[in-house]
Amino acid sequence: MTDATTRIGNVTITALVDTRTKGPCTLLFPGVPAEAWEAHRAHLIDDPPNVPITITSYLVRSSGKTVLVDTGIGAKDRSLARNGRLPEALTEAGVRPDEIDIVLATHMHIDHVGWHTTAVGEAFLPTFPKARHVFHRREWEHWTPTDVAHAPGNEHIVDCVLPLEETAAIELVDGEQALTDELTLLPTPGHTPGHVAVAIASAGEAGVIIGDVCHHPAQMVETGWTPLFDANPLLASGSRAALMQKIEDERLLVAAGHFAHPGFGRLVRVDGRRSWRAL
Ligand SMILES: [Zn+2]
Numbered sequence: 001m002t003d004a005t006t007r008i009g010n011v012t013i014t015a016l017v018d019t020r021t022k023g024p025c026t027l028l029f030p031g032v033p034a035e036a037w038e039a040h041r042a043h044l045i046d047d048p049p050n051v052p053i054t055i056t057s058y059l060v061r062s063s064g065k066t067v068l069v070d071t072g073i074g075a076k077d078r079s080l081a082r083n084g085r086l087p088e089a090l091t092e093a094g095v096r097p098d099e100i101d102i103v104l105a106t107h108m109h110i111d112h113v114g115w116h117t118t119a120v121g122e123a124f125l126p127t128f129p130k131a132r133h134v135f136h137r138r139e140w141e142h143w144t145p146t147d148v149a150h151a152p153g154n155e156h157i158v159d160c161v162l163p164l165e166e167t168a169a170i171e172l173v174d175g176e177q178a179l180t181d182e183l184t185l186l187p188t189p190g191h192t193p194g195h196v197a198v199a200i201a202s203a204g205e206a207g208v209i210i211g212d213v214c215h216h217p218a219q220m221v222e223t224g225w226t227p228l229f230d231a232n233p234l235l236a237s238g239s240r241a242a243l244m245q246k247i248e249d250e251r252l253l254v255a256a257g258h259f260a261h262p263g264f265g266r267l268v269r270v271d272g273r274r275s276w277r278a279l
Contacts, residue, residue, distance in 0.1 A: 004262045006279060008253055009202025011182050013209070014059040015255070015262030016089035018072025018114070022050040028215070032225050040218035043260070043276070051216050055111045056257035057086055058209055059093060062202070063180040066095065067102040068128065069198055069209050070257060074114025074160060086115045087127070100128040102179060105135055106211030107192040108143045109229070110156040117160050124159050126168040133164055134179065136187065137172040139194025188213050188243055190236025191229065197243060200253075207253035213240050215258045217276035220244055220267055248274070 005014040025037045025044065028051050037049060045052045060067040072084040090097065105113050116133065117124035126133075143149060149157040164170055177185045179198070186197040191212045198209040212229070213236075219225045223241040230236040247254060247267050256263040265278040 006253065006255075006262070006264045008200045008207040009182070009205040011060060011062045011200050011202045011207075013200075013207075013255055013264075014093055015257075015264070016057045016059055016072075016086060016093060017261055018055045018057055018074075018084040018086040018089065018111075020052070020054050022046070022052045025049055025051050028227055029225055030228060032222075036222075037218070040216070040221075043217045052260060053215065053258050054261050054263065055084070056261065056263055057089075057115075058255055058257065059090070059095065060183065060198075060200075060209075062182045062200075065101045065180050066099055067104060067179065067183065068100050068131070069104050070106055070112040070211070071103060071115035071127070071160075073111045074117075074156070075119075082110075082114060084114050087118075097128050098130050100131045103128050103131045103133045104179065104185075104196075104198065105133075105139070106197065106209070107195040108135070108139050108157065108161060109192065109212070110160075112211075113156060113160045115160075117163050119159075124163040126164060129168070132169045132171050134171045134173060134185075136185065136194035136196050137174050138189070139192060139196075140172050142193045186243075188239040190232045190234070190239045192231050195239070205253070206250055207255065208243070208247060209255040209257070210243065212258065213243050214256060217256075217259060217265075220247075220276050221274045244274070253279075 055072050057072050058069040072086040073082050074084050075082050115127050118127045143157050182202040184199045186199045188195050188197045197211050200207045215227050224237050226233040268277045
């Protein structure tokens with residue numbers, strides 16, 4: 001297995017796998033013909049090909065703070081098969097839940113806020129009791145109104161997000177907010193209205209945790225490829241194109257939580273064409 005920890009200046013990032021899933025290319029990317037995937041076969045599995053999807057949380061240590069970026073799919077007993085193991089992965093990394101200072105959700109889809117809470121009897125309590133739970137204000141305002149939170153398919157908002165209002169510290173942020181003096185939120189809307197990436201800059205090195213700006217390395221090259229999950233495909237493609245350009249221009253180290261574990265790599269040029277090079 002690839003080493004699950006990397007370093008950007010004085011910041012360390014550890015990839016913690018919550019779970020893994022997969023799906024047919026043509027199902028997950030309905031607008032992309034099967035033959036167009038041939039150029040990206042190295043990043044597919046199975047035959048006929050499936051897109052592998054890892055569901056990763058990143059444990060980031062920066063400026064004396066322990067930050068958890070996304071919390072996986074969780075393990076609540078709902079209709080979806082939710083088999084996340086983030087708590088075990090944290091234990092294996094030697095981290096207790098009460099050592100997490102900040103929990104940041106790149107967005108509020110089910111595979112990013114699943115372990116924000118843990119079911120205890122009938123209640124859902126914060127998994128990370130001492131953490132400040134940071135959300136982008138637009139994301140919060142999109143998902144938490146009663147009619148949206150209680151709409152079919154959004155049960156995870158009721159289980160994983162709303163209970164925090166009574167039981168945890170919540171911080172809503174706007175724009176390019178600093179999380180620590182080395183971590184800055186980067187609004188990248190489209191996948192969801194308030195989706196954010198996390199820019200990292202420390203001791204002359206730089207990187208970015210991209211959230212769901214890309215679900216597969218092919219999208220780093222084909223920035224117009226839209227997965228089923230993008231709420232606003234045009235806006236998402238624009239955010240993706242802009243972030244990939246920034247990654248290339250600034251030679252950023254990338255952490256991509258849905259790519260093959262641990263999701264660390266760089267965007268390079270091979271024969272003039274962009275290509276994902278995993279670390
Ligand atoms: Zn996701």
